[in-house]
Amino acid sequence: MKTVETGNGVRVMKNGGLDPNRISFDQIPIIDLEPMFTGDAAAKAQLAADLRRACTEVGFLYIRNHHVPQAVIDATFAAAHHYFALDDDAKMANHVTLSRNNRGYAALLEENTDPTARGDLHESFDIALDVPADDPDVVAGKVLYGPNQWPAGQPDFRAALEAYHKAMLTLSGRLLHAFALALDLEEDYFDALVTKPLATLRVLHYPPQFGEIDDRQIGIGAHSDYECFTILAQDSVSALQVLNTAGEWIAADPVPGCFVVNVGDQMARWTNDLFASTIHRAINRSGRERYSIPFFFGPNYDTVVEALPSCVDDEHPAKYPPISSGDYINGRFAATFAHYGKDTEAKA
Template sequence: MAKLNTGNGTRLLKDSGLDAAPVPFDSLPVIDLAPIFNGDPDTKTQLATDLRRACTEVGFFYIKNHNVPQSVIDDAFGTARRFFAQATDEKMAIHVAKSKNNRGYAALLEENTDPTARGDLHESFDMALEVPEDDEDVTAGAVLYGPNQWPEDDGKFRQSVEAYYAEMIKLSHQLLHAFALALELEEDHFDDLVDKPLATLRLLHYPPQFGEIDDRQIGIGAHSDYECFTILCQDKISALQALNTNGEWISAPPLPGHFVVNVGDQMARWTNDLFTSTIHRAINRSGLERYSIPFFFGPNYNAVIEPLESCVDETHPARYEPITSGSYVNSRFAETLAHYDPSKEYKL
């Protein structure tokens, strides 16, 4: 049985190869978010119940009725395809190593989410909250805040990506309200902790893998995400797999009109592991190029992540020491990103 080190400790994985169990998509829960928008108390209660069950039993689910315009989604995917089709030199002009706050392009194999593996077979572009260099948190050393890098002379790229980012921010606040209700808290419980969130949008391109595949070098190696939750939009190519409680890989194929959401390490810490931070991976054996857009939503840099009082009792003592959101994410980036050193000085 293989071991995988995550930010929340070591997890065990069965030696199950590269295949995922061919189960129907509805083997992963589908959560209807409409109640969080329409404000009806009774339907909100049902939403909270459904979400709590999904987070405790699976940690991985689809959401529908999310209110994100399809035109914004389509435009973002078109932008991703156009960006990654450029020559390497053009993409490297905004390489992430030129940014001290992890914004920009990264090439194939520059990320290694599973430290026991040989690098992830994807290329990426990352952006996050646009924060000026003279911002008080930036000058105080909150290294994950700062300005984004953008392709020169391509205003359409920035417009498209920022439009998608804005929709994800709105959706994330509503989804976090649903999480609060699922934890039997006031709906706005987390609001003061996410008014300047560490929220990252990532464009991903996966080349196809052919023939015999080394399980130590796949699209994205087995890992858990670092933030509170991830909202993923997939194209039509299925590659995502989630690890269920039996240690089996379950396929999470794209479903039109839906996003896939998974619980991250910080939410698992907040809930004292009541909510499951799900191990997942991606393997593109379709023979086609694959694109996806994950959005990682976490609290403010200096927000303290520690088990909620409601999730701790004599039977379930606190499993985690308090840590700030920024410190936690920095520690995970330093372990998995070849270019990342939060103590290093960069020149933009």
């Protein structure tokens, strides 16, 4: 049996090779998000029940009727294709080591999500909430806040990513309302905790892998996400795999018109592990380039993440000590990125 170290402890998976089991998509449920836009109370209640079941039993789901315009999604994929085709010097001009707050470009193998592995076979570009350098939180040294950096002479790239980030913030608000209802809380319970969220948008490029593959070096190694939830847009290339409770890898192939959503470690802590933060990985053996767009959504830097009142009782005491959102994410980034937290005082 293999194990994966996460921010919430060690997980176990079977040594099942690189091939996922192909199962019908209804085993990774599809949730219709329309009730969160229409305001129908009965429909919201049904959605909340469906979401609760998906988050407790699977930790992964697809969402449809998310109201994000397809044009915004298509423009971001097109921007990613163009950007990652640039030469290495152009991309390295905005390397993450030039940012105090982990914004910009990272090359192949610079991220290592699985500590037992040898680096992830993808390249990425990250932005987050764009916070001015003179903002009090930035001045105070809360390094997850700060300005984005952008490649010179690429205005379409910036416009596409900023539009996508804005759309994801709106969608995340709707999703967070659904999560609150699924947890027997008031719909707006989380609103005051996400006024300045740690919300990171990443565009990813996975080159194809051919021949015999070392499972210690794949597109992205086995891991759980750190924030409350992730909203993922996939292109047509299948690569995402989800670890089920039997320790088997299940394919989470692209579904037209849907995003993939998965529970992150912070939501698992908030819910006292009622909601499952599920291990997943990506292996691109399609023979084609793969592009994906994850959006990682978490609460404000100073929000204290501790077991919610609806998730603890005498039989289910809190499993995790309280921790601020910023401290938690900083710790996970330090474990994942070789450059993170080093010489930050010298960076602009």
